[in-house]
Every structure is written in C-alpha cells, then in structure tokens.
Amino acid sequence: MRSRSAAFHPHRSPRRPRTTSTTTALIVALVAGGGPAAPATALVPAYRIITVWLPLLPGAPTLGALVRLKVV
Numbered sequence: 001m002r003s004r005s006a007a008f009h010p011h012r013s014p015r016r017p018r019t020t021s022t023t024t025a026l027i028v029a030l031v032a033g034g035g036p037a038a039p040a041t042a043l044v045p046a047y048r049i050i051t052v053w054l055p056l057l058p059g060a061p062t063l064g065a066l067v068r069l070k071v072v
Helices: 021-032 037-053 056-068
Strands: none
C-alpha cells in the first residue's frame, strides 16, 4: 500500500501562507529602527518581489537560450 503524502492530513486545516525568515527579519529591522509596522509589512514584500522575482522574467528565457546554444 502506498503511503500518503506528508502534506495530506484530512483533519488539519489548510496551510497558511508563510513568510520567509529574511522577510520577517527585514520587517523587524525596519520597525526596530523606528519605522511604523504597517508600511514596513507592506513594503518589504514589494521590495522582495522587485529585487528577487522580477529579475527572473528576463533571466529565465536568457538562461534557456544559453542552454540551447550550449554556452552554459
């Protein structure tokens, strides 16, 4: 008999979205430095999207092209 995935539990509620430790640390640092909590909580994920995820848009097709050309 195959075992079920570790993520499947019929009696558990669905998982909440979790924040990464880096995001949490950035928010804590901004608030500890005297910034208000609400804008810090909104701005840190926006900052992370711009600096981490946005560069993937041109990067993924570029990597694909380089792999097809056997450069990488």
